[in-house]
Amino acid sequence: MPALSLSYHSATALGLNGEPIATTNGNLYKQDSAMSTQLRILIVECMQEVSSFNPVPSLYANFHIAHGTEMLAQEGLNTAIGGALPVLRAADIEPVLAISAQAGSAGLLSSSGWKALSEEILASVSESVKEGVDGVYFSLHGAMGAEGELDPEGYLLQETRCIVGEQIPIVISLDLHGILTDRMLRQVNGFALYHTYPHVDFADTGRRAAQLLVRILTERIRPVIARVVVPALVRGDELITKSGCYGDLIREAQRLERDGTALSAGIMIGNPFTDVPELCTQVLVITDGQEEQAANEAIRLAEEFWALRHRMQGKFISLGRAIAQAKTINGSVVFTDAADATSSGATGDSNIILKGLRESSYSKRVLAQIVDPEAAAMAHQAGVGARIEVMLGGTLDTGRFSPMQITAQVRSLSDGHSRYETMRSGINAGLTAVLEYDNFTVVAMSRTVGLFDRAMYYSNGLNPIDFDLIVVKSPHTEYLMYDAWVEKNFNIDVPGSTSANLPTLGHTICSRPMFPLDEGVTFTPTATLYARTG
């Protein structure tokens, strides 16, 4: 049995005697004195997930920025802020809307992009708190990375803490693929984490974060966070929370939340493609002042996770073998190209599966998507019905992919606007064209957008059900989207900046040893505790 090893970190003095710490929060005093003033909670958002192995840097222009009341566009959507707003309204709390910056997954953010983005966010925070706020809800993804700043969220939280002061509670929400760093943990009073993969609980996570913040403001709870770092990176079908063993552990974390043992709990597996110093899996449990209980529960879940690490790895099939099998299958099949998963930070321009199918003379109907601004522009120039000679794909991640020549007919054109099936939030893929050649139908987009659902097919007049083989550039999709009706979903082992074949990627920054990048990794669970007195 591992020893219970605790180390405490606190920005301010932490009472360790088990007594609730009397808060000195002036706003709580205001709350106690007859509720004459409405509480105000600052809402800020910055979300991006990067793949360090994507060679194309992302830019400030990648971000969709909404200021102030423009953020109310999230009301009613399945997003974190969409889930937080009703909680605040129900508690008669005024949301102070600062800024929301969201970007699709991509390569590392350029240093100039990061400078512009961080300055704009922090200026907005400074401006928004001038009339005073009682709390901060910061909606984050957690897997950002920028040139010169490998912990962007930590920087934003540290600076936000400087702006609002030590006494104002800050609660954050995070994707379970995020990397919650020590610097972040020192700034926050609490957090809520996604509990589903594929993700469907965006609004629910925002709701939980807002509820925790409201409780901190209106009850005398004293969040204590236990963090246990597990030196493992995981991938594969066992991470599907509905059916996989990761889901069994998440349900245990949810049980802790529901039965009141924990104020919040979860297991963050990190984005294995975000190569930053604290990339890891981590179990996180927040209790109301119960340090040992938080530590013990986190250690227990971490040990259970560690025991399952071998199961939580990608299982692949070679492209050649998958094609040979697909030829013999009656009914539709999916070729999952997780290595070029745009929602994990890949470029989306891989044509390796398309090339393989052509070279193998696969003759049934194929449907695919690809990011190729030049091909889309050429199709728009030529017009619907035109035949064009075009090089398809391989223009972004040029170290891994190369263009393939096709003669295609332009079947349809669009402006690339759509809406994700789950969140209902907007997609802008830029000029988009549906190209047909031989037995292939390919949606060519100008911009890298998430391809974890069927939105870009539907909005371009295509239904996957009409095809025999569909290429999906996402490791997993919601069950109903494909797995419910296809005969077989092949997880293809091809190169790409988000390959689930993790040892092939070439991590250089994350702490080592790390399973499965290294041999013989051992694990001694240690809980680190964080608490703030504010």
Ligand SMILES: [Zn+2]
């Ligand atoms: Zn995620």
